[in-house]
Amino acid sequence: MLILGIESSCDETGLALYDTEHGLLSHALHSQVEMHAEYGGVVPELASRDHIRRALPLTRHVLEQANKTLADIDGIAYTQGPGLSGALLVGTSVAEALAFSLSLPTIGVHHLEGHLLAPLLEANPPDFPFVALLVSGGHTQLMRVSAIGDYELLGDTLDDAAGEAFDKTAKLLGLSYPGGPAISRLASQGQDGVHKLPRPMLNSGDLNFSFSGLKTAVLTLVNQYGDALDDVARANIAYEFQEAVTEVLTKKCMAALKQTGLKQLIVSGGVGANTRLRERLTTAAQRRHYQVHYPRLEFCTDNGAMIAFAGAMRMRHAEESNHSFTVRPRWDLAELSQP
Ligand code: KG4
Ligand code: ZN
Numbered sequence: 001m002l003i004l005g006i007e008s009s010c011d012e013t014g015l016a017l018y019d020t021e022h023g024l025l026s027h028a029l030h031s032q033v034e035m036h037a038e039y040g041g042v043v044p045e046l047a048s049r050d051h052i053r054r055a056l057p058l059t060r061h062v063l064e065q066a067n068k069t070l071a072d073i074d075g076i077a078y079t080q081g082p083g084l085s086g087a088l089l090v091g092t093s094v095a096e097a098l099a100f101s102l103s104l105p106t107i108g109v110h111h112l113e114g115h116l117l118a119p120l121l122e123a124n125p126p127d128f129p130f131v132a133l134l135v136s137g138g139h140t141q142l143m144r145v146s147a148i149g150d151y152e153l154l155g156d157t158l159d160d161a162a163g164e165a166f167d168k169t170a171k172l173l174g175l176s177y178p179g180g181p182a183i184s185r186l187a188s189q190g191q192d193g194v195h196k197l198p199r200p201m202l203n204s205g206d207l208n209f210s211f212s213g214l215k216t217a218v219l220t221l222v223n224q225y226g227d228a229l230d231d232v233a234r235a236n237i238a239y240e241f242q243e244a245v246t247e248v249l250t251k252k253c254m255a256a257l258k259q260t261g262l263k264q265l266i267v268s269g270g271v272g273a274n275t276r277l278r279e280r281l282t283t284a285a286q287r288r289h290y291q292v293h294y295p296r297l298e299f300c301t302d303n304g305a306m307i308a309f310a311g312a313m314r315m316r317h318a319e320e321s322n323h324s325f326t327v328r329p330r331w332d333l334a335e336l337s338q339p
Contacts, residue, residue, distance in 0.1 A: 001019070001020045001021075001074045001075065001312065001315065001316075002017060002018075002019050002020075002025075002068065002072055002073050002074050002075075003017070003018045003019075003020070003073070003074065003075050003076070003077050003308050003311050003312040003315055004016075004017055004059070004062070004073050004075075004076045004077070004095075004098075004308065005017075005018060005076075005077045005078070005109075005304045005305065005306075005307035005308025005309070005310075005311055006055065006059075006076065006077070006078040006079065006091040006094060006095050006304060006307060007078075007079045007091065007111075007114070007302055007303060007304045007306070007307045008051040008055065008078075008079060008083075008087050008088060008090050008091030008092075008094075009079045009081070009082070009083025009084065009087055009088055009091075009111045009302065010042060010047065010083055010084055010087060010137075010302060011031065011032040011033065011035075011036055011042045011047050011087075011302075012029055012030065012031050012032065012301065012302040012303070013029065013030045013032075013050070013051050013054040013055060013058055013091075013304075014027070014028070014029045014058075014302060014303040014304030014305070014307065015027065015028050015029075015055070015058040015059055015061070015062045015304040016028070016062060016303070016304035016305040016307070016308040016309075017062050017063070017065075017066045017068060017073075017308065018305065018308035018309050018311075018312050020312050023121075024121055024305055024308070024309070025062075025065075025066035025068070026061075026062040026063075026065035026066040027062060027303065027304050027305040027308075028058045028061045028062050028065070028304070029058075029298070029303055029304065030050075030054045030058060032046070032047060032050050033177070033178060035050060036177065037176055037177050040171065040177050041167075041177055042084070044084045044086055044087065045086065047084060047086070047087045048084070048086035048087050048089070048090055051087055051090035051091065052090050055090060055091065055094045056094070058304075059094075059098075062304075070098070070102060071102075073102065073104060074104065074105075074315075075099075075104055075105045075106065075107065075311070075312075075315045076095045076098060076099045076104055076105075076106045076107075076311075077095075077106070077107045077108075077109050077307050077308055077310065077311020077312070077314075077315065078091045078092050078094075078095035078096075078106065078107075078108060078109065078307065078311075079091055079092075079108075079109055079110075079111045079114065079307050080092060080108030080109060080110070080325075080326075080327055080328050080331070081108075081110065081111065081327055081328030081329055081330065081331040082110075082111055082112070082138070082328060082329055082330050082331045083111055083327075083329060084329065085327055085329040088327035088328075088329060089327050092108070092325050092327050093325065096321070096323045096324075096325045097323075099321060099323060100323040105315065105321055106321045106323070107311045107314050107315050108325075108328075109307050109310045109311050109314070110310070110331060110333060110336055111302075111307075112134060112136075112139060112333045113149075113151075113310050113333065113336060114306035114307045114309070114310045115134055115136060115268045115269045115306060116132050116134055116143070116145065116151070116266075116268055116333075117148070117268075117306060117309055117310050117313065118268050118295040118299045118300070118303075118305070118306040118309070119266040119267070119268055119293040119294060119295045120266075120309065121295065121296075121299060121305060121306070121309055122293065122294075122295060122296065125293065126264040126266060126291065126293050127264075128145060128146055128147050129144060129145060129146040129147075129260075129262055130145055130262055130264035130265065130266055130293075131143070131144060131145070131154070131253070131256045131257055131260055131262050131264070131265050131266070132144075132145050132151075132265070132266045132267075132268065133249065133253050133256075133265065133266070133267045133268070133272070134268055134269050135161070135162045135163065135249065135267070135268075135269040135270070135271035135272055135277075136161065136163050136268075136269030136270050136271065137161060137163035137164055137167065137178075137269075137270055138161050138163070138164065139157070139161050139269065140156070140157040140161045140162045140163075140209050140211070140249075140271075141153060141154075141155065141156050141157075141333075142154040142155040142156075142207050142252060142253065142256045143333075144256075144260050144262070145266075147338055148313045148314065148338060148339060149314075149336045149337050149338035149339055150338050151333055151334065151336065153333075153334055154207045154256050154259070154260070155206060155207025155208045155209065155252060155256065156208055156209070157208070157209040157210060157211060158201075158208055158209065158210045159210050159211065159212040160210075160211040160212045160215065161211070162209070162211060162245055162249065162271045163180055163269070163270050163271045164211070165211035165212070165214055165215050165245060166178075166179045166180040166183050166245070166271065167179035167180065168215045169183060169214075169215055169218050169238075169241050170182050170183050172215070172218050172219055172222050173186070173218075173222070173234045173237060173238060174234070175238075178270075180270060180271060180273070180274065181273075183238045183241065183242060184242065184274055184275060184276070186234060186235050186238040186239075187235065187238040187239040187241070187242040187276070189235040189239075190235035190236045190237070190238055190239025190240070191235075191236050191239065192239065192243075194236040194239075194240070195221060195236055195237060195240040196240065197214060197217050197218065197221075197240050197241060197243075197244045198213060198214060198217055198244065199244050199247055199248050200213050200214055200244075200248065201248065202247070202248055202251060207252050207255060207256050207259070209248065209249075209252065211245065214241065214244055214245070218237060218241055221237055222237070242274070242276050243276075245271075245277075246274065246276050246277045246280050247280070249271075249277060249280075249281075250277070250280040250281050250284050251284075253265055253267075253281060253284075254284050254285075254288065254290075257285075257288070257290055263289070263290050263291060264290065264291045264292075264293065265281070265285060265290060265291070265292045265293070266292070266293045266294070267281060267292065267293070267294050268294075268295055268300065269300060270300055270301045270302075271300075272294060272295065272300040273297050273300035273301060278294060313339065314339045316339070
């Protein structure tokens with residue numbers, strides 16, 4: 001079965017073709033990062049308009065790359081939510097219109113389920129069950145994943161998501177959007193031991209997170225520096241901020257594995273691309289004989305491959321579509337059930 005996947009929930013248009021027999025055949029992405037950078041964040045209306053421009057050329061591109069035509073497609077998967085409603089509507093309407101014209105079934109995919117399953121696109125994927133750390137711009141969640149659609153929430157953030165904390169801290173340090181990669185680059189020039197930031201909820205005894213206090217602590221530091229905040233100071237703050245976030249994430253992942261008795265961890269979402277986080281998780285897991293699985297870097301952030309894959313996992317059970325559609329800008333992952 002050949003599935004076309006369409007992702008358009010935020011500022012990236014992602015297209016991919018996934019074959020249930022031969023795996024991922026092709027994928028392509030257009031990132032709007034440069035377009036939004038001058039505004040310091042995503043401008044929803046601009047995002048929607050750009051998705052309209054990109055969706056069909058990228059569809060043609062993935063078909064050509066895989067040496068396939070529209071006639072070869074067996075089903076279309078698209079991100080139905082959560083995300084920006086206008087942006088979601090573009091991918092959704094392109095998917096349903098194509099499906100209508102080709103008499104194909106469609107499936108609306110939950111964006112976070114896409115992220116969650118992205119590590120399974122790699123070689124030697126883990127078997128169910130496993131623990132998943134989902135760390136994106138909007139979410140920081142630990143889950144027990146027993147099967148496709150069987151997700152038990154173990155821990156969640158009480159306020160800001162980890163990616164959001166990276167983005168807000170980057171802004172405080174005068175760095176460009178998106179903040180995660182910018183902080184990570186700056187942190188590599190920072191020094192250990194210059195500053196000490198809090199590790200929120202490190203010893204809370206549960207698997208929840210909180211990152212807004214960390215951002216406030218950075219603000220206090222930045223204010224203390226005032227005009228003396230030079231590049232060296234900024235690098236040292238970025239370094240310590242990254243240490244604080246990755247320490248909390250790593251410790252809570254180890255605690256989740258211990259609590260569930262499971263031995264495999266998967267990490268997904270944009271912050272999963274962070275090198276320091278990967279380093280810490282890999283070291284901590286090796287010490288305890290756990291296995292960690294990551295998606296390749298380009299599949300940590302938004303992409304079409306994860307949507308095509310999640311869609312393929314559910315497509316066999318898809319109902320006949322009448323091609324009317326709605327988007328779900330707010331959609332709780334816990335509402336999903338097994339296909
Ligand atoms: O998963 P994603 O692409 O979008 C959402 O669904 O939210 O994640 C985007 C988030 C942003 O907050 C971005 O700053 C963060 O992931 N991010 C990173 C890195 N690359 C992206 N955070 C830390 N280190 C990185 N290397
Ligand atoms: Zn995402």
